[in-house]
Amino acid sequence: VPDTDDRPLVLVTPAPVERSRIFAESAWDRLNELFRVVEVRADDDELLDRLLPKAFAVVGQPDLPKARLDAATALRAILNVEGNFYPNVDYPTAFARGVRVLGCGPAYGQAVAEMAVGLALDLARGISREDRAFRAGRERYLAGRTADSVLLRQSPVGLIGFGNLGRSLLPILKGFETTIRVYDPWLPQSLIAQLGLVPASLEETLAESQFVFVLAAVTDTNQRLLGGPQLSLLRPGARLVLVSRAAVVDFDALLEAVASGRILAAVDVWPEEPMPADHPARSLEGLVLSPHRAGAIPAAFTTIGEMVCDDLELLAAGLPPVRMQAAAPELVGRYRNRPVTSHE
Amino acid sequence: VPDTDDRPLVLVTPAPVERSRIFAESAWDRLNELFRVVEVRADDDELLDRLLPKAFAVVGQPDLPKARLDAATALRAILNVEGNFYPNVDYPTAFARGVRVLGCGPAYGQAVAEMAVGLALDLARGISREDRAFRAGRERYLAGRTADSVLLRQSPVGLIGFGNLGRSLLPILKGFETTIRVYDPWLPQSLIAQLGLVPASLEETLAESQFVFVLAAVTDTNQRLLGGPQLSLLRPGARLVLVSRAAVVDFDALLEAVASGRILAAVDVWPEEPMPADHPARSLEGLVLSPHRAGAIPAAFTTIGEMVCDDLELLAAGLPPVRMQAAAPELVGRYRNRPVTSHE
Amino acid sequence: VPDTDDRPLVLVTPAPVERSRIFAESAWDRLNELFRVVEVRADDDELLDRLLPKAFAVVGQPDLPKARLDAATALRAILNVEGNFYPNVDYPTAFARGVRVLGCGPAYGQAVAEMAVGLALDLARGISREDRAFRAGRERYLAGRTADSVLLRQSPVGLIGFGNLGRSLLPILKGFETTIRVYDPWLPQSLIAQLGLVPASLEETLAESQFVFVLAAVTDTNQRLLGGPQLSLLRPGARLVLVSRAAVVDFDALLEAVASGRILAAVDVWPEEPMPADHPARSLEGLVLSPHRAGAIPAAFTTIGEMVCDDLELLAAGLPPVRMQAAAPELVGRYRNRPVTSHE
Amino acid sequence: VPDTDDRPLVLVTPAPVERSRIFAESAWDRLNELFRVVEVRADDDELLDRLLPKAFAVVGQPDLPKARLDAATALRAILNVEGNFYPNVDYPTAFARGVRVLGCGPAYGQAVAEMAVGLALDLARGISREDRAFRAGRERYLAGRTADSVLLRQSPVGLIGFGNLGRSLLPILKGFETTIRVYDPWLPQSLIAQLGLVPASLEETLAESQFVFVLAAVTDTNQRLLGGPQLSLLRPGARLVLVSRAAVVDFDALLEAVASGRILAAVDVWPEEPMPADHPARSLEGLVLSPHRAGAIPAAFTTIGEMVCDDLELLAAGLPPVRMQAAAPELVGRYRNRPVTSHE
Numbered sequence A, B, C, D: 001v002p003d004t005d006d007r008p009l010v011l012v013t014p015a016p017v018e019r020s021r022i023f024a025e026s027a028w029d030r031l032n033e034l035f036r037v038v039e040v041r042a043d044d045d046e047l048l049d050r051l052l053p054k055a056f057a058v059v060g061q062p063d064l065p066k067a068r069l070d071a072a073t074a075l076r077a078i079l080n081v082e083g084n085f086y087p088n089v090d091y092p093t094a095f096a097r098g099v100r101v102l103g104c105g106p107a108y109g110q111a112v113a114e115m116a117v118g119l120a121l122d123l124a125r126g127i128s129r130e131d132r133a134f135r136a137g138r139e140r141y142l143a144g145r146t147a148d149s150v151l152l153r154q155s156p157v158g159l160i161g162f163g164n165l166g167r168s169l170l171p172i173l174k175g176f177e178t179t180i181r182v183y184d185p186w187l188p189q190s191l192i193a194q195l196g197l198v199p200a201s202l203e204e205t206l207a208e209s210q211f212v213f214v215l216a217a218v219t220d221t222n223q224r225l226l227g228g229p230q231l232s233l234l235r236p237g238a239r240l241v242l243v244s245r246a247a248v249v250d251f252d253a254l255l256e257a258v259a260s261g262r263i264l265a266a267v268d269v270w271p272e273e274p275m276p277a278d279h280p281a282r283s284l285e286g287l288v289l290s291p292h293r294a295g296a297i298p299a300a301f302t303t304i305g306e307m308v309c310d311d312l313e314l315l316a317a318g319l320p321p322v323r324m325q326a327a328a329p330e331l332v333g334r335y336r337n338r339p340v341t342s343h344e
Helices: A025-034 A045-054 A066-071 A091-097 A106-125 A127-135 A164-174 A189-194 A202-208 A251-259 A298-316 B025-034 B045-054 B066-071 B091-097 B106-125 B127-135 B164-174 B189-194 B202-208 B251-259 B298-316 C025-034 C045-054 C066-071 C091-096 C106-125 C127-135 C164-174 C189-194 C202-208 C251-259 C298-316 D025-034 D045-054 D066-071 D091-097 D106-125 D127-135 D164-174 D189-194 D202-208 D251-259 D298-316
Strands: A009-013 A036-039 A055-060 A077-079 A100-103 A156-160 A179-183 A211-214 A239-242 A264-267 A287-289 B009-013 B036-039 B055-060 B077-079 B100-103 B156-160 B179-183 B211-214 B239-242 B264-267 B287-289 C009-013 C036-039 C055-060 C077-079 C100-103 C156-160 C179-183 C211-214 C239-242 C264-267 C287-289 D009-013 D036-039 D055-060 D077-079 D100-103 D156-160 D179-183 D211-214 D239-242 D264-267 D287-289
Touching (some): A009 A045, A045 A055, A091 A100, A164 A211, A179 A202, A251 A264, A298 D189, B045 B055, B077 B298, B106 B127, B106 B164, B106 B211, B106 B239, B156 B202, B251 B264, B298 C189, C045 C055, C055 C298, C077 C298, C091 C100, C106 C287, C106 D127, C127 D106, C127 D127, C164 C179, D009 D045, D045 D066, D055 D298, D106 D239, D156 D202, D179 D202, D251 D264
Parallel strands (some): A009 A036, A077 A100, A156 A211, A239 A264, B077 B100, C055 C077, C239 C264, D077 D100, D156 D179, D264 D287
């Protein structure tokens, strides 16, 4: 890092995310043009500590306890590129210092929303089930096995949790003219109503909806929010799509409800990943199984890199970031999502 | 049929469609309240010939040559409930007589549109493919197998044919902010442009689209419209969804394009139904197989019954029908869809 | 008309509409390229009678009694470019002969819909009233005179009549997330509900709506549909927009309701045109006055010419017309709109 | 304020806004149920200073220099209910303390957006101009004076500035299928493109648009952004709607462009309010004059009260506010909007 370079210093330490996954070549070039960029390996504490005092921004989620933040006197922003806020950063110090703490959650919104709708339509029509049957020579043509097919159009939909995912879902669901009930205890009813949605209790949302999308992140208060008693409120034939985190559901109760034939479900997030090889979920007819693929697609990853470039450029120009999501001081300590580790 | 009943006489002869499939109990009751209804079995020519002279309307698609129409002096409407117009009716005579010839095509629009989007999202994200892998214990979590995943949002979409199905697709696609090219040689470009779509040639539609929906009915001029040369225009990685009729595609060329890995496709309509048990399509990884299920769902069938009631009630009141689709005199003889027979 | 020209013969006799108003130069050139075109003056019966036997189509609304139609053995279409169907055509003969009778109503849909929304927003916010006050030096800034201002968003809207105008209004109203009640006795409730609207009685539509759009054409049964008793059902502060025909309203009762301050109204169609110079409507504060301008704009007129070209080209190719509106045999004799005469 | 009341203390000092204007009775009751509420008159510094040390939140925009904030040790939020941030608050201290600084800007978004569209449609069709003519007995019926009428549908639209107002406009403009160019130097192009809009330079936005909406707040860098040279880029016949602040426009140049007949404009915000009685703007035919009424309507005011209740309730529960807008530390010192004073 030459001293004569007066561009702001940006430390890039994205582990466990691979740098090349989130920065397309063009974004990486752009970042290096605008900033002095130094990549810091996850285990190179020495380099991190040496450069932090001059750093304008940190891209990644390294440990940033008070001592490190105190040393980072020029720091203006911490840009998390993993998707979850963990307790390895002294957030109160960062906020008091005016250091922007930004998350990349919105990058996944569209990818998860489209997958959620794809899973819902699969459940509505038995797409993957009948594809399997066709491959096995057991297909039934025309109305031979459509008795449980339903339309999404004008049907009642329920959203459990209404954050980035819910907001990305809305424009898509609008095309189906659905009535949408929303349960989110962190939002006032007025906000939900203003969007043309129906604020509702958890119970009402479950009981009145033909399609239920579980979109809530895990917090200190919502684990196993959907237990057996709650799931029993679902209508016979309801379709449940789980794309946020498995911990908000009593997973055994969910599988039981599917196994009994009372509901159909699509699951993208699992209590263990990988799931045990002999787990009975693998052979449930009423289940669509997706191995945590809803958000992890190329377009979402490279969006993160673009967001980082965009917001760093704004910050360097003295403007507020607009693409990543500012961490809420009230909430940043309340999430309980586990780190997502790669199984590739 | 008592002579003292002065309600208009409606003959119901829906074969090969089952009457109870299209008339929910409430619709059937309503029909019987408004009209004198007589059900006529498909093979009961004698009854048909006896009642036709007094019939106000025929619900179904029996043979109606000139002689029969000439005898049916009170006939005001023929309501086809099967979905295709066949040459067993003397249409010119009907039109000259002012007999309304109505089709139930719009009843299937929403069902097919939702299925088409479900299939497109399956192709976009590998939903059924990865469900199969999960069941076989071969799942890959997170980005392990999402390299070919793409978003529908803001991607270029092509529609081959723009009739009822295309119109039902539009509101759904709007939620994805796609650019939509339309090829339909029976429509002026201005009509397409006024809807906010891009009129295009077949070649441009194929070459420029990430997602292609084949929606054209079979006519006297479009069989094998999509042959090998046309399919070779598709982008690598294009997704093709075929939900109208197999005959508009060179099926072998399509399967070859999928087998080569150049494109992914979802097929709901087949050159033979059932397909041979040992057909190689059954094991193609890049194919989503659906046994002609896109339209044949309960909500579509019962919509037909409601449409029949609604339009007969209007006609009896001296008003034009608005729910079924009037046959175009210019086109009614040009369709080449084969009868869909039940394989249940 | 040279005999060696085998292009179909099209007679253009648009009076009282001026030919150059509906045919932009490009459309006129296109028409003349595709067809042998002969312009026939309104009073040149001799020419009309001489050419009719060879005519493929007539563009305009000349008298076409049975004798003339019988002589017009090659006639395939009558394209009305004035906007209303009058009893000067023997429609039953045309229909029996398979002659297409087409109207240009849809050309006006968007123009009237945008005007209707503009008038509604004017009423919602007092735009023209406060512009007048500003010009007179009587303006009040900020909340000085906004006590009666209301939002359109999420407010209840009522449509009286749901034809071309209503359909053009829908996409615009969608942007305001309104609840829309529809009263139209010629449509089944199911059709209205399928569009996401609420079928309602006239009384309910009037009583429950903050904004009421009167969109019904005049027929044999709906004159003075909105009389004093009906208007008295409107909520205090309701906004009524009249853009179809004055005859569906008891005009004196309407003005009285406005004069009393109970409702606000915008009127584009009048019982007499021009209105008497001393008519009290001219000074009503709660009225927005528009001299029948909602549809009569350049973009609507030239759309008619394009529609004519498009549909004639389709008809000449043996395809059904898709841009103009086929006259319904059941209705063509029931309209009572008066001819609109030009006052320029 | 009884000491035994352990509800959080909220000081309400909304001057120059009247308390009853923003708090409907129900909102006021709700606020008083949830909190100990004390109203503080604008000039009662003594009371303010006495209560600040125990205050949980301040609703209003009193002077809050460092000394006061230092004394307000329990303060969690400052809720501005006037609409603009002024330099009478020591924002850096508030941010360092983690005091939420919230603005009510979003409350006005829908009201201004609907007014802006109403003004645009007035300009598109001459609604107020022809209403004036009708009242003066100079009306022209039908196409008599519609030569300059244009449609909004599918026309090019430009937005100058894209904040709360722009976001509220979007859903409405969507109903017109417009192409929307956006100029906003504080936003990355990617954000604009992701919304389906076209990022553009100021010059391109002006030159390519049929309708231009000026939505930018006044900042330290954009005063007279639209000067004579910029306005000269507008197309002949362009419609300009100014609803944010007059200072972003060279007002004389704007009036000149209107007076010359080259463009039409609607103005809701003025360089002086009230404008001089003899100002020539008052008689310009091509101008729609609106005395700063776009946002100041009952529904917007009472929304502010609801937002205050909602966000205070969230904050008291340890949750982040979601309805008001958090002040951006980077921008809060850069606005140059003048206080809006009441002229009633």
